[in-house]
Amino acid sequence: MRREPWIVGVSGASGTPYAAAVLRGLIDAGEPVDLVVSRAARLTLLDETGRSFRDAHWAADLGDWLGVGLDDVDVRYWPAGDLAAGPSSGSYPARGMIVVPASTAACAGIALGLSKDLLQRAAEVNLKERRRVVIVPRETPVTRSHLLHLVELIDAGAVVLPASPGFYGSGADATAQQLIDFVAGKVLDAAGVKHTLLTRWTGELGAR
Numbered sequence: 001m002r003r004e005p006w007i008v009g010v011s012g013a014s015g016t017p018y019a020a021a022v023l024r025g026l027i028d029a030g031e032p033v034d035l036v037v038s039r040a041a042r043l044t045l046l047d048e049t050g051r052s053f054r055d056a057h058w059a060a061d062l063g064d065w066l067g068v069g070l071d072d073v074d075v076r077y078w079p080a081g082d083l084a085a086g087p088s089s090g091s092y093p094a095r096g097m098i099v100v101p102a103s104t105a106a107c108a109g110i111a112l113g114l115s116k117d118l119l120q121r122a123a124e125v126n127l128k129e130r131r132r133v134v135i136v137p138r139e140t141p142v143t144r145s146h147l148l149h150l151v152e153l154i155d156a157g158a159v160v161l162p163a164s165p166g167f168y169g170s171g172a173d174a175t176a177q178q179l180i181d182f183v184a185g186k187v188l189d190a191a192g193v194k195h196t197l198l199t200r201w202t203g204e205l206g207a208r
């Protein structure tokens with residue numbers, strides 16, 4: 001029988017490299033993954049990587065995007081418009097859900113229970129089932145309503161983990177990939193998935 005997957009929702013905020021790093025981390029850890037990519041996320045992916053993501057060619061497009069072979073990997077893909085998909089029901093087995101990156105629209109939709117697509121519905125379902133839900137918002141500056149939606153999500157049990165990299169592992173000369181991996185590592189920590197993406201604080205200033 002298939003182990004319970006992590007559902008990963010990629011929404012249309014800037015930050016598709018965070019999604020790629022989290023997906024690679026889950027795959028490297030041998031975790032089954034169910035993937036949902038919103039319509040807007042296809043635009044950010046195109047803008048940030050020059051790559052298309054097509055429902056009919058998801059496996060090839062995902063493999064190209066992540067730079068990994070998916071032959072022996074347990075990834076299941078659900079179109080964002082498929083509201084009859086497995087993850088739209090609480091009876092569908094899942095460890096929980098990670099929304100990375102999370103647009104302000106997705107945060108609002110999940111907080112308010114709009115379920116405008118499978119990503120929002122699946123996140124709401126995982127919250128109501130009291131599973132671990134990790135939301136990675138990316139917007140700056142923010143309005144009061146953005147913040148209130150995040151408070152609603154925290155009240156509903158989500159871990160809100162802003163895409164806000166720390167420099168203490170890599171220093172002021174950090175590469176973009178190190179900063180991306182810092183955020184992805186914190187996401188995997190929140191999900192309880194083992195990884196080696198970030199350098200952990202040792203308690204010693206200047207130890208690096």
Ligand SMILES: Cc1cc2nc3c(=O)[nH]c(=O)nc-3n(C[C@H](O)[C@H](O)[C@H](O)COP(=O)(O)O)c2cc1C
Nearest residue numbers: 011012013014038040043047103104105106138139
């Ligand atoms: C290139 C691009 C970058 C965007 N960046 C952000 C962003 O960083 N944060 C955000 O909240 N929305 C951003 N948006 C707007 C969202 O894509 C838009 O609100 C969309 O409706 C989100 O839909 P979704 O939540 O279904 O993915 C961006 C849009 C585009 C095209």
